[in-house]
Amino acid sequence: MRVQRVASISGGVVIASRIGAVIAALLVGGAIFALAGYDVPMLADNVVEGSLTEFGIEDLGLLVSPLILTGLAVAIMLRIGLWNIGADGQFYAGAVAATVTGLAFPGGNDAVMLVVLALAGFAGGALWILLPALARAYLAVDEIITTLLLNFVALLFVNYLCTGPMRDPGQAITSASARVTTEIPPLMGDLHWGLVAAIVLALILALVFAYTPWGYEVRVAGANRFAAHYAGIPVRKRLMQVMLLSGGIAGLGGMAEVAGTVHRLQGGISNNFGYLGVMVAVLAGGLPIAVLPAALLMAVILNAGIVLQSYGVTTYEVLALTGLVLLFIAISEQLAYYRLLRRV
């Protein structure tokens, strides 16, 4: 027996390797939990039970929608070969823009206001990625670090707004803005139509990237920037468009979180959704359509984390576990290219 590296692999192998990676990560994570003294089978039982209640499914839905949006934001930038590690900051920026707009028109709660808020959220997110986008397109400055650095700035800015100028004096919570009256209509319990909108957006983006000339040009530019340029594709323009779209979509996530779930701006509103979006996009292999199942899986893991918190497991352990999942995906992605051959 020997191993051989093959040049290309089928979609089925990719999916199998992803699933294998997640299972491997959960097994290793479980083993570490067991070593740390947790009763792992009992925890797993509770996670399954807790997630399957009506309440659990609602929670799952609330986690899925922002994950789809941030996942899409990162995924479409992967299509053109770039990393958006700043979805968290863009999420915050979208939330700020939507809150400011919502508070400027108090009492408004209709379809028009929702559209205005969505546009504001999109614009906020797009604005937050503008500088990294310009630097990438015109100066070839590494986008990973520039987008990431702005996350810290956004976090500080939102905390400043919530404890300072936008703090609601009538509130007991010390770091939250006043309530935004514009609301995304409910779908079921706490769950709102933002989930449906996010799914539709994923489908639209999947079609755009698969079947339009624009999507084709973006994919070619992602595969080989120089070949694309030689073929007459305006690479810089596509880079700018995709990056602004990406920031905008992450901003929409922030808007939906404000108008649909939290109804106000508060510190920590992003819940790390931006960073988790990176995970979702990677799990989805950068395919907009695959973001849907990937976001669902990530939401299940997060939801499990929430259930586990009543058993003394903290968000930190869940965070470490998601990191482990990412590491195993990276490894499986590479191992999928190897075949076992019988020696001839």
Place this chain on the structure above:
Amino acid sequence: MIELLTGMLSGALLAGGVLVLGALGEVLAERVGVFNLGLEGLMALGGVTAIITVAHVASAPLGLAAGILAGVAGGVVFAVPVVLLRANQTLCGLALTIAGTGLAASVGRPYSGQPARAVFDGVAIPYLSELPVLGRAIFSQNLLIYVIWIILPIALHYLLFKTRHGINLRAVGENPAAADAAGVPVVLLRFCYVVIGAGFSGAAGAYLTLAFVPSWSDGITGGRGWIAVALVIFAGFRPYQAAAGAFLFGLITALGFVGQARNWPIPPAFLSMLPYLGTLAFMIVPVMVSRRLQRRLAAPASLGLAFYRDQR
């Protein structure tokens, strides 16, 4: 004014030390062609290991050693998939950051907020510490300062640019196929220098929690790992420039501290943004000013690329 200058200078040396250590380690990793985005996680692991160690044995050097070991361990976890299995470097780096910060916060919870039980104290150097400004800013600091700012940059510069071994390891980052053909052990060098570089990050974390802050709290690294990565690009992958850049960032950070201490009429949140915005500016402005500079500071040609001996 003199007091302000002293405060800025000593603050810059103290705060910038974390960045020098992180950046020098990353210079080593990137010079052999590996882009390690896991610095933030490695620093957190190093920092928490150091603080836990000194909580049990009150010895700062032992804490530093433990921090370095934690960095090395994290480096092995990173280098095995990246160098041996040739997995995607960006992904593994992000995974290391996420898993490292999560793990560090998790094991560090019982120690959060308590001051370190042993720290690297400032030592007044006889006579020199009585000099105006410089005396307090430079010659009354903890002894690690001199290692970090002087000995390590010189040693790394010498290693990279004045020895045959340095030529080999730079060749591995520029053109691994050619290095391989010349008999340089590409995979071995990559593995070793990625792990050594990770040890530097562990040391940076230990320095953070034993000398700079000195205590542990969740999220204490605060993006310093990422700033160090940015610094390496800004420095054109050179040790001296990395140290100089770290000093600049130290000054910017110190400016924020001084501003808060003196009640400048700027909200503290904006002062805290300075290091991040400063890093952004330093990544963008030099490239904007001069294309020639951009070429001179170019990355190793094979940075981020896996080396397949059978497919070259």
